[in-house]
Amino acid sequence: MQSPEPLLCIVGQTSAAAKVILRILQGCNSLQRLHKIHAHVITTGLQHHPAISSKLLHFCAISVSGCLSYAQLLFHRLQNPLTQDWNSIIRGFSDSPSPLSAIFYYNAMVSAASDSRPDTFTFSFVLKACERVKAQSKCKEVHGFVIRCGYKRDVVVCTNLIRSYAGNGLIWDARKVFDGMLERDLVSWNSMISCYSQAGFHHEALKIYNMMKNENVGLDGFTLVSLLSSCAHLGALNIGVQMHKIAREKGFVESVFVGNALIDMYAKCGNLDAALIVFDRMQKRDVLTWNSMIVGYGVHGRGDEAIYFFRQMINAGVQPNSITFIGLLCGCSHQGLVEEGVKYFYNMSSKFNIKPGIKHYGCLVDLFGRAGKLENALEVIRTSPTHEDPVLWRTLLGSCKIHKNVHIGEIAMRNLVQLGASNAGDCILLATIYIGVNNADGVARMRKMIKSRGIKTTPGWSWIEVGDQVHKFVVNDKSHPDTDEVHHKLREIIHGATLLGYVEEESPLITVPGFNNEEGCLGTSSCHSEKLAIAFGIARTTEGTCLRIVKNLRVCRDCHSFTKFVSKAFSREIIVRDRVRFHHFKEGSCSCKDYW
DNA sequence: TTAGGGTTAG
Numbered sequence: 021m022q023s024p025e026p027l028l029c030i031v032g033q034t035s036a037a038a039k040v041i042l043r044i045l046q047g048c049n050s051l052q053r054l055h056k057i058h059a060h061v062i063t064t065g066l067q068h069h070p071a072i073s074s075k076l077l078h079f080c081a082i083s084v085s086g087c088l089s090y091a092q093l094l095f096h097r098l099q100n101p102l103t104q105d106w107n108s109i110i111r112g113f114s115d116s117p118s119p120l121s122a123i124f125y126y127n128a129m130v131s132a133a134s135d136s137r138p139d140t141f142t143f144s145f146v147l148k149a150c151e152r153v154k155a156q157s158k159c160k161e162v163h164g165f166v167i168r169c170g171y172k173r174d175v176v177v178c179t180n181l182i183r184s185y186a187g188n189g190l191i192w193d194a195r196k197v198f199d200g201m202l203e204r205d206l207v208s209w210n211s212m213i214s215c216y217s218q219a220g221f222h223h224e225a226l227k228i229y230n231m232m233k234n235e236n237v238g239l240d241g242f243t244l245v246s247l248l249s250s251c252a253h254l255g256a257l258n259i260g261v262q263m264h265k266i267a268r269e270k271g272f273v274e275s276v277f278v279g280n281a282l283i284d285m286y287a288k289c290g291n292l293d294a295a296l297i298v299f300d301r302m303q304k305r306d307v308l309t310w311n312s313m314i315v316g317y318g319v320h321g322r323g324d325e326a327i328y329f330f331r332q333m334i335n336a337g338v339q340p341n342s343i344t345f346i347g348l349l350c351g352c353s354h355q356g357l358v359e360e361g362v363k364y365f366y367n368m369s370s371k372f373n374i375k376p377g378i379k380h381y382g383c384l385v386d387l388f389g390r391a392g393k394l395e396n397a398l399e400v401i402r403t404s405p406t407h408e409d410p411v412l413w414r415t416l417l418g419s420c421k422i423h424k425n426v427h428i429g430e431i432a433m434r435n436l437v438q439l440g441a442s443n444a445g446d447c448i449l450l451a452t453i454y455i456g457v458n459n460a461d462g463v464a465r466m467r468k469m470i471k472s473r474g475i476k477t478t479p480g481w482s483w484i485e486v487g488d489q490v491h492k493f494v495v496n497d498k499s500h501p502d503t504d505e506v507h508h509k510l511r512e513i514i515h516g517a518t519l520l521g522y523v524e525e526e527s528p529l530i531t532v533p534g535f536n537n538e539e540g541c542l543g544t545s546s547c548h549s550e551k552l553a554i555a556f557g558i559a560r561t562t563e564g565t566c567l568r569i570v571k572n573l574r575v576c577r578d579c580h581s582f583t584k585f586v587s588k589a590f591s592r593e594i595i596v597r598d599r600v601r602f603h604h605f606k607e608g609s610c611s612c613k614d615y616w
Numbered sequence: 617t618t619a620g621g622g623t624t625a626g
Contacts, residue, residue, distance in 0.1 A: 074617085075617080078618075107617090111618070111619085141617095144620065148620085177619085178620090179619090179620040180620055183621080206621085208621085210620095213621090214621060217622095240621090242621050242622045245621095245622040248622095248623075249623060252623090277623055278622085280623045281622075282623095283624090284623065284624060312624050315625070342625080343624055344624090346625050350625095378626095379626070
């Protein structure tokens, strides 16, 4: 039989015993040992000692070697749980796989007839649980109680409220809390910036940073990472370069987080050379570092280099994840590397034990489809575990447009209709295929389908950064303050491109209102957002300056041809990031080799 | 005794 714990043997009188047990608990690092201590606590009659029971509960609820169900057992044995006991159990569950239980305990605490009232810690823990379970109304209710309890000025509780609201999709409520704070520290500023960035409000994130600069709170790696992510999404290279300079000056470039965010920013802003310089200088690299390079080369259509980095990653002993393969397959697809792409798709599960997800199947369909192997693409969808996903059929329909394949295009459309997922973009894609083969009946059917369903399209927009400002242009929209100047400049540019042979392509097709949405491009494209952004860029930058444009949709055929001519006529390098990939236009040709 | 912040795909 095992001998008892030496320290437990010396337990004598109650106060001395309590002190010893508390000391033992301090150094306790396993659940097994804790069970022994608990058994001894019971035999010595100390199970109701407040400090001991709190300590035991805290250990079980919080410690990595603890156990939440055991913590629950201990909690329910407490006759009068103190606030700190409630906090332990709420905190334990808020970090656990079942955060909803944290809310149950919070509810029980609030409704219990005891003196143990919620404090700032309780609110911090329960708000975290609200964020994790997406309990929007509970978050609002807790906020109300925070105010009634007089904690509305607590900087940590307010920061938790910001995160909880934003995590529940209530970004404007988060902002109201932020605006109402009398005192803000670096963490609260960073939280507001990261909440905006994660919710896709990138301009707002940058505006908060501008406000922050006037407050003398400084910045740190957290600030930079969120801001760089927003710059990456916006394609705001100039602002990103300023962030890089600050990171160097303040000594944050050594951080893996900052390095990764810099690589991603440069890659998404179209400057892979700068991304590579950051990568080469990094002392420490993790899976995100490699992924950022692989995805970066992938979306630029440079599959060979994506494969090179993947091999280097494996040689460096870094385990790839599902995102690695998205970058790799994307690169293979855009470069037409079918065999390599197929090999990596199968290696994912066989060599790396990563189950392909819907996105990977989408990449495989795209890989075959772009290469004209439409039957193979169809087979992939039919044999995939996710064949009922409209994304795959839509990808196939896009490939049918490239290769003017009516038969498979109609199969894809039929499946989209059966799934109840067909949208205006799909109708436009199929109509474009019909146009390509002079099928007037098909075109008429698509036009009827669009009209009868009244399906809405996504308006196309483009961003262009000039100086440290990002300007947005929307198709057929005249809201930009310099719209007259832009349209005047555009006419001049079209003239210049026409002299070199550009002919504006105008579809004979559609007069359905609201269908000049860019992608699919049925109608005149002269007001497409991309052309407006190019005109603005040429008007506002010095000769020879590279233009960088970010679009929310795919580049249409006419705009692609237009941009090629403009790059030659005006000697400008124009880098366009569309919804799927990058296009580098230079001296009249595009890096995609018209294969997109 | 205890609390709040970061990057890649989509």
